[in-house]
Amino acid sequence: MCTQSQHLFIYPFIYFSFMCCRDEAMFDASYKLFCERIIRQRLLVNNEVLRMGQLRQAFIDMVKANEGVDASNYRQDLLKKRLAQDFPQLAFHMPTKRNVCELVFAETLSKDALVDMLPDPSGTETTQSSELSQTDSDNETGRTKCQTTHEDTRTLYTAALFLKRLLSDTPGMSCPWPPTSENVNVTESQTVVPIGLYNLLSWIIGSTEEPTLDHYVNIDDDVHLKVLSVCQDIVYLASKGRKQTPKSLALGLTVRHLTGSSRIVSLLNRLGHCASWDTVLSLDTSLAQLTLVEVSHHS
Incomplete structure (x- = not known):
């Protein structure tokens, strides 16, 4: 039988586990749409490299657009945990610069392709989620421009x-x-x-x-x-x-x-x-x- 002091020690962990499960289950419809449009299409099919900050903001905007709910308090680590569980083929890389957000990409991406697809190295989150939600043709055009820039530099x-x-x-x-x-x-x-x-x-x-x-x-x-x-x-x-x-x-x-x-x-x-x-x-x-x-x- 648990004593009162043991209850005081256990209850916070039970509450925390409950909140985590609830947060992970929240916005399920928007999360599925987010995974289809951004994760599968952009990261796995197009082999792009995006930052966790960009992905979180894209998810928040998608929740706002589809469910009319403000999800700005949704934590980045919870989103990363869901993505890691649902997409084991994703790789998460934290650059050495502290002011640069964690990078997310398909683990099958080659080193040369990874260098070509790296986002702006300035460390600032200049790419807004609206850019992540553009049409496929716009996304393809933007990706081609990025590749051309790196290829031109090398040439x-x-x-x-x-x-x-x-x-x-x-x-x-x-x-x-x-x-x-x-x-x-x-x-x-x-x-x-x-x-x-x-x-x-x-x-x-x-x-x-x-x-x-x-x-x-x-x-x-x-x-x-x-x-x-x-x-x-x-x-x-x-x-x-x-x-x-x-x-x-x-x-x-x-x-x-x-x-x-x-x-x-x-x-x-x-x-x-x-x-x-x-x-x-x-x-x-x-x-x-x-x-x-x-x-x-x-x-």
Whole structure:
């Protein structure tokens, strides 16, 4: 026989168990609808990744819409318990960041797919339950956008690494110092520009749709000069000014002769368009000395 003190100890647990059972049985109609639309369709069929906070809010809104009852006090842990019992194929993952809500997804989801389908990593619950209750077509569109974003990031990053390697392998100008007019022209400019970089910029600006890396794509002459100019700036920038290009030398030398201003040349250099004032001055001096030598040989 239980004593009074034992009753006082047991009754709270009986009451708690009763309340838990009652809460789990509450909103049964809305819960079944919630499981069909959100859990089965979104998580198990579409293989999406959602947060527990999103699921709880979606359930609360569904109860409000279908039963006209405010279920805002319905605890998240109770919903998780019901889902874990009814859907053993679900996985629950708590991120290391404390401000990020627990993630829910199908346990069969691969790691690569899981990364693609991860919600906004900011940690804020920006996705409202109304978004979870959209039509299947809207859901599919949103899911595709998320996948495309991650795929685009990987594609662009891979392309950047590929171009970085090309730029690193580009030898730059191979002519002896000082380069003369035979070395500083449009034809020679193309030799310091990797095919991949030139073709990529041509594709970006829509000048061609020829998908090849076997040769420089054919584009209009006026556009060719502009693309070649930008490519040389990238070559110069990627080498931190160690690899000179026909443009960096010719433009700097031309501006020096036209203006005689070291400030203008330095400004263009800081913008990545031409060589430094010291390099331009050295080139001008070397060309003058070369001219004197050639004159003395002819005389």
